[in-house]
Amino acid sequence: MPLLMASAPARTSIHSPSQRRAGHHEQGATRQSTRRRPPLASPAMRPAQLLTGLATAALLTACGSGAPAPAATAPAPPAASSAPAASPDILTADDVPADSRAAYLTGLTKIDPGLTVNEDRAIRRATDICVDITQGKDEGTVVSNTVSRLSGGNATINTSQAADAVALARAHICR
Numbered sequence: 001m002p003l004l005m006a007s008a009p010a011r012t013s014i015h016s017p018s019q020r021r022a023g024h025h026e027q028g029a030t031r032q033s034t035r036r037r038p039p040l041a042s043p044a045m046r047p048a049q050l051l052t053g054l055a056t057a058a059l060l061t062a063c064g065s066g067a068p069a070p071a072a073t074a075p076a077p078p079a080a081s082s083a084p085a086a087s088p089d090i091l092t093a094d095d096v097p098a099d100s101r102a103a104y105l106t107g108l109t110k111i112d113p114g115l116t117v118n119e120d121r122a123i124r125r126a127t128d129i130c131v132d133i134t135q136g137k138d139e140g141t142v143v144s145n146t147v148s149r150l151s152g153g154n155a156t157i158n159t160s161q162a163a164d165a166v167a168l169a170r171a172h173i174c175r
Contacts, residue, residue: 093124096173104172111164114155123173125149129166130174142166 096104101119104126109116116122128149132142146162157165 093120093127096123096127100172104168107168107172108165111161111168112155112157114153115150115157115165117154126165126169126173129169133166133170133174139166 105116129146132145143159143162146166150157
């Protein structure tokens with residue numbers, strides 16, 4: 001059985017139904033062009049228009065909206081940092097003199113050699129001990145914090161060893 005295909009009805013008018021109702025189908029009415037309108041800009045002009053638009057948007061953003069600035073408020077407090085703030089009384093790891101560094105690391109190695117596998121980290125931990133001391137924390141808290149700071153990784157220390165590490169930090173690292 002042959003397959004029959006329906007063909008679309010032929011259009012006799014180029015006017016839409018609404019235009020025909022409005023009387024454009026009468027004789028003498030101007031015909032609308034069936035030619036497709038060209039794009040607003042040639043393909044070569046599109047990147048230039050895009051860049052101009054982006055530049056304009058950037059300028060408007062940078063210049064603000066033209067609205068008056070809000071009244072000045074108190075400055076926001078600085079963001080909390082996980083690292084202790086350096087005090088003039090506390091050396092940072094980079095400020096520790098070589099002889100103090102060597103003496104501290106030698107003593108720390110005697111407590112547990114695993115504590116000095118990473119020497120820079122050991123010095124940073126010592127400066128953290130000094131921060132606790134400078135902040136006036138009681139000896140039990142300083143020792144407890146030292147156990148937490150120095151244990152893990154290559155070594156695990158007890159409170160007696162932590163107390164020895166605190167004494168070393170006081171003697172060689174803290175000012």
